[in-house]
Amino acid sequence: MKDIVATLIDQALTTLRSTAEWPEDLQPSIQLERCKDKAHGDLACNVAMMLAKPLRSNPRAIAQQIVDALPASDDVVKVEIAGPGFINFFMNEAANFRVIKDIFAKGEQFGRGDAKNQRIQVEFVSANPTGPLHVGHGRGAAYGASVADMLAAAGYDVQREYYVNDAGRQMDILGTSVWLRYLQACGETLTFPSNGYQGDYIADYGRELHASHGDQLMRSAADVFDGVCADEPAGGDKEKHIDDLINRAKTLLGDDYRVVFDKGL
Template sequence: MNLFTDIRELVLDCLGAMVAAGGLPGGLDTAAVTVEPPRDAGHGDMATNAAMVLAKPAGLKPRDIAEGLAARLGEDARIASAEVAGPGFLNLRLEPSAWGGLVHEALANPAYGRSDMGAGQRVNVEFVSANPTGPLHVAHARHVAVGDALASLLDYAGYEVTREYYINDGGAQVDTLARSVYLRYLEAHGEAVEFAEGTYPGDYLIDVGEELKALHGDAFVGQPEEVWLDEVRAFATQAMLEGIKTDLAAVGVTMDRYFSEKSLYGTGRIEAAIERLRDKGLIYRGVLEPPKGRVPDDWEPREQTLFRSTAHGDDVDRPIMKSDGAWTYFAPDIAYHFDKIERGYDQLIDVLGADHGGYVKRMKAAVAALSDGAVPLDVKLIQLVKLWKNGEPFKMSKRAGTFVTMADMVELVGPDVMRFHMLTRKNDAPLDFDFDKVTEQSKDNPVFYVQYAHARVKSVLRKAAAMGCDTDAETLAGQGPVPLAEEELALARKIGEWPRLVEIAARLHEPHRVAFYLYELASELHGLWNRGNDEPALRFLQEGDSAATQAKIALPAATAIVISHGLGILGVTPVDEMR
């Protein structure tokens, strides 16, 4: 139940009645009419812009429309008052029973907040997609948190979601991996080795070298590269991928599909995608303009095979084939996204590192061309994470060689803290991860603050049960709409915002909004608790009065349910006790 949607429907019904009565002309476009929380909570519970957006097409003054609309809205039992503000904004105050009804709904309906907005549309969310050359590092941790929470959010909002990992196993980096593993293999046979610049010297390959020895013995020792490269490359890539799957499982992430870039080569799939673009007149031979700014000394104009990406919003056309006839890295990416389109997805989402900023327009152009504009692609760029401890930049992994692993981070703070904190900033904003702050027990630590709110409610319910109260959600819902004191309305209103928040966050592909909302909900719960310290009538536990307590605990119980739903979207386990 989305009360904001319901009140918007009421506004539209009232506008329709005004048309029928001759107070408004017919045929007005009401798509831009909104009902939202006002910027200033002191102005009411909701505000609508109906009069402002309809005044010009209706040929009327905004205030005249607003006054007529206010009179009709005031006839609804849920509306306590409808007040015209300024030139024609309309502020609405709802009866407390409307908010109490939502608290009851949260208790009675296990799916409270879930939406059918997605209507079963199929969405592919590709995230992490790290090169299979080493363990996941701290930057990937943010990709994990954003991508998995986004997938869960979309599922919660009624979409059919596929989580997908693109294995970058078709480029030169996997050959470098194979050569690095071969050095560890030789080392396992007692040989002294030296890692050349560009190879991967991290200790994480020691075990892989040992496993290769166990599998092949000394068969590859002293052999030229052409003898062992293919075999070692396949073995090493699979070993790295298994390690990545283990890292993902440790933070509760399971991919629905792993797609190999290598599977695109030699199978005609790249050629088929490019041919599709060629059929649309978007592949041609041409010469690009020199790059903007300072032109490199080795740049020279040369004819290339190009994709006319400018026809679909890109800044320049893009090469898809090198002068030696090999594909550019962009060609398999085109084929990969063509494969997604062919699999019947209605939307595509790529979660990529900030260094892919120049990649966005060209890939969107390719998807638009291949799908005839029917399949939108949203690229979420993830900014870097800076680690801090004791007020200083923090480095901790020797095993990885040159980077901090996600596994190290999880070992120090746990998956819940990692995942929640990674969503305390929007994906395109830099994020500081301070190991001291994310584990401190204070209001300034959003992870603790939200978890503490849930645990505090669970403590209340345990104590209420000891008083003889029935704390089961179904029983609490059976008590009917929750009567609310004036001081309790702020918390009830926040509970009422949950369904609206879900739809907004899902529509914008912004899971961080869930984390922000949970902090605000927790703040209202803690604030009401603190007021109860001074005003006994506001306490959830009414000492010596189990009947009053039975009625009071419905509000915090509903709060805990919503917190649990929200944390579930973020992949965080709600706690019943703080330790």
């Protein structure tokens, strides 16, 4: 019903702008509210009061001009001017049910928009693969999927994107963290880096790696930390410390580095 009335008001305003009294560039926003009391009608519009200042006229007089310019419509039974200049519309009850035919005719396409030739990419979830999933990832999945579905319903060409960050420095930190926990599982004593992955799940992976590969990947802690920059708690640089450890892991393990990397991955 709001669309029907808004169209009628817009047509009336177009007619009035064609007269010498109304400026052609006058484009008020048409706002419609449902009447709280059905005795006052179904919908009320305050456009006349919005136009009072630019037209320098009494809002009730403006409202009367709009009402007089309204096109005839079988959907509107009666129009009244109320209070300081509200325009109240009494709708034909049949207008409430006309949409039902439209719903049956359009089926699943009912309510969908037609944003032609407009593409949107929605990236969502993209959970950090270096740690366990948590409830926020589930929330992001539901929210992102809903946003993408609504945009698609509006007619956009939507691409849903999920980035898996399974390469680069962070993954190397993960793989090296797993290896260091593996070394501890082998019985080596070492100070775990402050910038490594601290979760208990990393220790679990280290133990699993030891169970599946035995001492195949073991190197002495002395060799591992040889030439490695001191960690931050010892007055060093934690970023360089972990990068040095990554380089030592790659050097000492060679092709086997991929084994610990893939375990983390």
